[in-house]
Amino acid sequence: MSSVKKASWSKRNFVYLLGFLVPFLILGMIFAKNQIVPFGDNIYLRSDMYHQYAPFYKELYEKLVNGGSLTFSWEIGMGVNFSAIYSYYLASPVNLLLGFVPEGSILIVMDLLILTKTALAGFACTYYLSKHFNTKSLSTAAFAIFYALSSYMAAFSWNLMWLDCMVMLPFIVLGIESLVKEKKYKMYTIALGIAIFSNYYIAIMICIFAVLYFLVMLFVNATEEKHYYMDRIIRFAIFSLIAGGIGAVMILPELCALGYTASGEFSFPETWINYFSILDMLKRSLIETPVAIFEAHDPNVYCTVAVFLLFPMYCLCDNVNKKEKMGKIALIAILLISFNTNIPNYIWHGFHFPNSLPARESFIYIFLMITMIYEAYINTKTFSKKQLWGCFAGGCGVVLLLEELYQDDLNFNNVYVTLVLILFYMVLIIMDYNKILYKQISAYLLIVICAAEAFINSSEESSYKPTTYSAYLEDNQAIEEMVEKVESEDTGFFRIEKLNRKTKNDAAWNGYKGVSIFSSMANAGFTKYLGALGFEQSTNAYSYYGFTPFTSALLDVKYVISDKMLEDMERYTLADYKEDQNKYLYRVNYCLPLGFMLPEGFEDNLSLDGNNPFSIQNQFAELATGITDMFTYLSASTSGKTVTIDVDEESDVYVYVTTYVDSISYSAYNDENGFVGSDSFSGLEHRQIVHLGKMPAGTSITVNTSDNDASTLQLYAYNFHQDRFEEIYQKLEAQSLDVEKYDDNSVTADIDAEQDGLLYTSIIYDKGWHVYIDGKETEYTSIGDALMAVPVTAGKHTIEMQYYPEGKKAGRVLTIASILILAGIILFEKKKKGKAGEEENENAEEVLTEKYELTEGNSEEREEINPEAETVPETGEEENAAESAMESPEENPEDEIVDEIARAVVKENLEK
Incomplete structure (x- = not known):
């Protein structure tokens, strides 16, 4: 019996398994081709995954394994709100499994997560297509490959915290459809809640699309039902708010943290700007188009070249609901305009312009496009051959037009591999149209072609670029x-x-x-x-x-x-x-220790304005200790991209280049000793102080740049005086904080202040900190909105500092409340349905009893009543019993009514 059930389950869900396994295997083959572990000494660790995500995953691992706090981390950037890091990068629930893996395998686990989430995206798309179109056809898994292995995934899969939202999108869309058509809410609420919880940033884009798609579905499925619009709108609003509430524990602390970042400032564009033409975007639908990662605006919109063939068919298909067709084409147009113009682009990205990684919402466009072309594909038999060949010719014509217009940008593969694949899809459609192949063979052939296309495109040079595994760990x-x-x-x-x-x-x-x-x-x-x-x-x-x-x-x-x-x-x-x-x-x-005393009013007198850091450091030292000229100016002359610095006395030379250049080099000569030294410095595009070293008196230093973007080189040159610095250091160190103990989110220390003043700390200013002096909470201020500073009176004090992120408590309350409200609604609905069912059964039984009591004395009438209709059989032959009950001959109209009720009762019991 169990083996039969297992076989039955496998058969029912085979298409979903295929939707998961095919993308998993294709990406696995690409990893093997790129010699990614375990197939070689490479690892897929691209861009920010290399620089940010891997270190943050390691920090999360340490906290999970060692029981550290998830609210704060001293290991990152002087000490930061780890809740904010967690919400932005690490909130995917599956990341909690990191605590169970070996420390040395974190990078491998990250790649495995990408593989798995890619496959889950394929499963999710398969599930949507299957449910939406009410089919278990293998073609759903074939088209789902295009979602899982689109150019969006090839470009951005290393942003593995975004992938959860990609997985959830099909369920959210299906949930919206169920909410509008059947007033069902569970799938929409839970899927959107998971998306918001996992990554609020990409969830912003999904929420915008959810509103637009809901409006389309509202328009498409409109009925004469009383209060149709109001009922659906209220339901959508309520369950959207509940979904947002589920993610509140992530959202609220993140909103507070964003106020301290560069993203906390909003500057809405004042004018509309167009980035490129529609044809520019259309050419990015060709196969093997290099993915756009660091470009400013180019969207990653490729999913399959079948778009050129099937999208025209969708537009012409009479079997597609006209209102739905209009709505979806309108959504496609809105998304294309959003890729192409600044104001919609700004709104979609959470009221900010993205810093590279363009059109981060393009996975929504890809999913929507796949649903449309799949609908065209399953309706190809409704077209005439003339229409089919017309769409084929039109699609090929567009590709050839793109070749003509963009021949400098496109290569042979972009155009002619696209045309060959379009031909393959057309041949498959015609063979299916003429019933040349068995349906099952046709479906498997479709999967093979789709998988081949996805593999070819994902193998493109700019996709899934690895780095050396051993080098990262060496x-x-x-x-x-x-x-x-x-x-x-x-x-x-x-x-x-x-x-x-x-x-x-x-x-x-x-x-x-x-x-x-x-x-x-x-x-x-x-x-x-x-x-x-x-x-x-x-x-x-x-x-x-x-x-x-x-x-x-x-x-x-x-x-x-x-x-x-x-x-x-x-x-x-x-x-x-x-x-x-x-x-x-x-x-x-x-x-210097974590903190030390400064004079009262220091924070008001320090000015951070200007572009001379030596002057600002001198000012800081003088205000703090009264000692001047820690740095002294060295004369310098500029000639084009060369600066000459004359050193009259022995000096420790520092320079600060104010021109934006990537690199500089210097050489130093002395009249007595000849060559003194030379060196070069790169990575200066963001400007920083450079230490040239100690130079003897009479040295001439020549500094130049080979940066082609610079026409001149400007810099400040200063001599650092070690003796004055030591005096400053000793004065500050004399009244410093003695840290007694600390942990992930608290510090306890002692201070002996000679007079009333300001306790400087090298702790970043954040209102999540609470400061207690001798057990009493006290107000604190900031130095330049940067570092926390605490007013302290003269004498010995114990300072306690405790951290708890702003918004965390309110977020927890909202999340718990939202989950309880959703659970309460589900239970209430279940209970209500149960009572309604019981009442219906009781009413039916009463009617049946009355019916049989009325006919008890009439033997002829009793003979006409099929006894199997009175009760539900317990022998396991329910279906036969139901059929007998429904087929029993009735001549009396009253009996027909009663038997109709009997059939309903039997049917309901069978369903139960």
């Missing part, structure tokens, strides 16, 4: 051993930084408290602060590069990791090394 063990050793010996609070980094998030990957970060959640105030001091910074990133001895001390950087031995023994002391791997750990001799 220095892990050495660094982590050094960090573990120093943290076991030095138990205080301090930060570590790399002088030669792999990514700006190396601290999260290697498990130490660092300064640098690259994330959309980077604090904008602190980013601006570091930029003013001469550190490298950009819209969503900042780093330790550009430090000076003074600014390094301000950030509590006590150790640095270098790939080579350092010559500056005045500022560094070797603490550990792994010579076989060229890794050296140095203790920084001048490091």
